[in-house]
Amino acid sequence: MATVRERLLAAAAELIAERGWGAVSTRVLAERAGVGSGVVHYHFPSTRAVLVEASVGALRGALDGVPDLLAAAADPEAALDALLAALDGAGGQELFTETFLAATRDDDLRHAVAAVLTEFRQVVATWLAERGVPTPDATAAVLAAAVDGVLLHRALDPSLSRALVVPVLGRVLR
Numbered sequence: 709m710a711t712v713r714e715r716l717l718a719a720a721a722e723l724i725a726e727r728g729w730g731a732v733s734t735r736v737l738a739e740r741a742g743v744g745s746g747v748v749h750y751h752f753p754s755t756r757a758v759l760v761e762a763s764v765g766a767l768r769g770a771l772d773g774v775p776d777l778l779a780a781a782a783d784p785e786a787a788l789d790a791l792l793a794a795l796d797g798a799g800g801q802e803l804f805t806e807t808f809l810a811a812t813r814d815d816d817l818r819h820a821v822a823a824v825l826t827e828f829r830q831v832v833a834t835w836l837a838e839r840g841v842p843t844p845d846a847t848a849a850v851l852a853a854a855v856d857g858v859l860l861h862r863a864l865d866p867s868l869s870r871a872l873v874v875p876v877l878g879r880v881l882r
Contacts, residue, residue, distance in 0.1 A: 713751045715741040720762035725802035729810040732759060756814075763807040764820045766800050771828050778835040785878035787835070788851075792870045795859065805863050808856065828852060841881060851877065 719740035781787035811818040836844035
């Protein structure tokens with residue numbers, strides 16, 4: 709059974725995705741987690757702190773498997789396809805979008821998200837370098853930005869599928 713802290717983090721991630729960052733109050737968070745409002749502040753210094761930990765934790769969780777995913781890919785297009793499939797499967801598109809938007813107005817969150825993105829870029833750059841892709845650091849940065857952009861655009865246009873995106877981005881990596 710999940711601890712109260714884990715339930716609060718899971719509830720926060722769900723609520724950010726469903727309602728948006730600014731619509732998550734202590735009361736709503738506590739109700740979703742099945743606890744009293746005071747319990748939120750027993751485990752976290754603020755509702756914002758729960759939201760930051762939940763969203764950054766979700767980003768880290770979505771990217772944890774990237775090294776194995778890349779290692780199993782035969783070529784850059786297969787890697788892109790697997791990466792986008794993993795992000796699709798993470799169920800976090802709305803959470804990630806809300807987190808990125810909130811990070812534009814919250815320095816602590818921006819730094820935490822930037823740290824996760826830096827780690828992701830380093831993993832991708834290493835994989836690209838091992839395959840002889842020119843300028844792997846710059847390519848990884850642009851690729852990460854492109855994937856983030858795809859996620860943001862999917863919020864407006866769900867037809868922006870992997871089948872459409874992978875061949876186009878794959879050409880960039882060749």
